[in-house]
Amino acid sequence: MNSVIVNPPTQPIRTEIRLASSKSESNRALIINALTQFKGQLENISSARDTQTMMRLLQSSDVVADVLDAGTTMRFLTAYFAVTNQHKTMTGTPRMCERPIGILVDALRILGANITYKQNEGYPPTELNGFQYSGQNHLTIRGDVSSQYISALLMIGPMLPDGITLELTGEIGSRPYIEMTLQQMRAFGVTHEANWEAKTIRVPAQHYTPTHYAIESDWSGASYWYSLVALAKDAEVELLGLKENSLQGDSAIVKIMEHMGVKSVFTKRGVLLTKIPAEKAFAWDFTDCPDLAQTVAACAAVAGIEVTMTGIESLKIKETDRVGALQAELPKIGGELVELEQNTKYIVRRKAETPATPPSTPVIETYDDHRMAMAFAPVGMVFPVEISEPHVVAKSYPSFWDDLKKVTTIA
Ligand SMILES: O=C(O)C1=C[C@@H](OP(=O)(O)O)[C@@H](O)[C@H](O)C1
Ligand SMILES: C=C(OP(=O)(O)O)C(=O)O
Known part of the structure; x- marks a missing residue:
């Protein structure tokens, strides 16, 4: 029609x-559960296309990951595939390829990800070509463009050898989404220290605990x-x-x-x-x-x-x-x-x-x-x-x- x-x-x-x-809660739960080797149990996962796309791409061995128009799916999967050393081409709808991702890519590169742009600098499609930890885990990142970059980095933080520390600059937009990420991480047994005055968040290296999680x-x-x-x-x-x-x-x-x-x-x-x-x-x-x-x-x-x-x-x-x-x-x-x-x-x-x-x-x-x-x-x-x-x-x-x-x- x-x-x-x-x-x-x-x-x-x-x-x-x-x-x-909630597609936001669902997409976080899916990434975190993937980081437990899919051992948790998720209840009331969203039927939203953004979430169904996330589920499909987490299970797929295809090299091309097409997120369609799902922002969280693009940002969260880029970080997840990068640190789990998966070689992927990340792409989406024409509009998705106009939505910036450079801030996240720069951060992942500092951590040790090999990522290249296939068309325009700073925008999807990107190519993920592997990960070798650089030893650098203290990142300064803008907080005023999209909180999704920050959520993406926080979720992979505990998997890094020394954890991750994020120092946010500018006004923090969509902060409740960052707090949602941290709370869901905590539900899976991962702790953090956030100092909102100093705009820093630290996640030590640790393991997610498989959990039954209801959305x-x-x-x-x-x-x-x-x-x-x-x-x-x-x-x-x-x-x-x-x-x-x-x-x-x-x-x-x-x-x-x-x-x-x-x-x-x-x-x-x-x-x-x-x-x-x-x-x-x-x-x-x-x-x-x-x-x-x-x-x-x-x-x-x-x-x-x-x-x-x-x-x-x-x-x-x-x-x-x-x-x-x-x-x-x-x-x-x-x-x-x-x-x-x-x-x-x-x-x-x-x-x-x-x-x-x-x-x-x-x-x-x-x-x-x-x-x-x-x-x-x-x-x-x-x-x-x-x-x-x-x-x-x-x-x-x-x-x-x-x-x-x-x-x-x-x-
Ligand atoms: O993390 C999330 O689940 C989301 C964060 C927000 O985006 P920005 O952080 O880009 O504002 C929001 O607009 C979007 O619908 C979902
Ligand atoms: C902005 C939205 O989603 P995303 O950024 O995840 O595509 C939204 O759902 O309104």
Whole structure:
């Protein structure tokens, strides 16, 4: 199907949703478990394409490892294959080959990896040609481009003869993802010392202990249901499998949505979302939770809430340039994303004198980005919205449309 139309519900929404499990937690658990010689037991592994790709590539003896569009799979496997001395060509979609990897490759080279670029310096595809430990394990690495490089290095750290010490420079983006990595490593028996003031993390040489590890549901996927409850006239949704004390930084959606009209009550099974009055304006720093920015932007544009957004610098190097994509698509639903300070501060709002409902059904382009599709789908709670290339959701939340069909009609 080339597009779907999400229509406003004709009845109050009362439902429970068993969310997909977290691809971020799954992909870490898979790498760590591989480093136990696959001796642990992983429960609730994600059906997300990014995770299925990781599983397939960990089991494959092919020389070419094609990660498709999965950032974590590319970054984590590059480090894993490098230190386990596997000769591989790492490649992905054309967009993946535009997403930088030089910071990670430079770090792995210092450790002793022989890596070459097959096309453009600093970008996939790369060729991994073996590993000979250099004796150098103290690395200085930028923290303000992608936390995935840091997570990738931390996970392989205990396998190195002297462990690893990372000194991070610049503002640390997506820090909860680094902490998620460290916590999952700890669940597999590996200790670390992190000093966040000094921005250093040390992982001594040690062995992972095979473990039974259960993966939580996906808070990034939960965010679309928050937006849906915020925008629907009458809705109560229980999201199953989420925990109040999550490893996932995207659980920040609980606090964000308190401003946007959704109350969260944690239950034994997950979290129950109900409607509360929304605020007119608020500000949020997305440095810790960049994947929530699109959800909030689309919701705010329709709800008429002004959100001042900072910390969205990294959006430009994700599945698409997400800032550009939002600026192109929000006007179709009556919103706008305006840059207030170059690349650092934006405001998302409803455009002045915009009718509540557009004259015809807006068609939202998704730019091969699952989050563009899922962030704009809840707009259908207010007026019909057409989402192009709906299959993009498979990257992180393959059952998204089936779940949405439980609350409204999708044509
Ligand atoms: O480590 C992870 O699982 C992720 C880290 C974040 O990327 P950056 O660190 O590049 O911001 C996030 O956007 C991505 O969806 C998943
Ligand atoms: C940015 C994302 O993923 P990745 O970087 O792993 O491709 C995402 O899922 O929004």
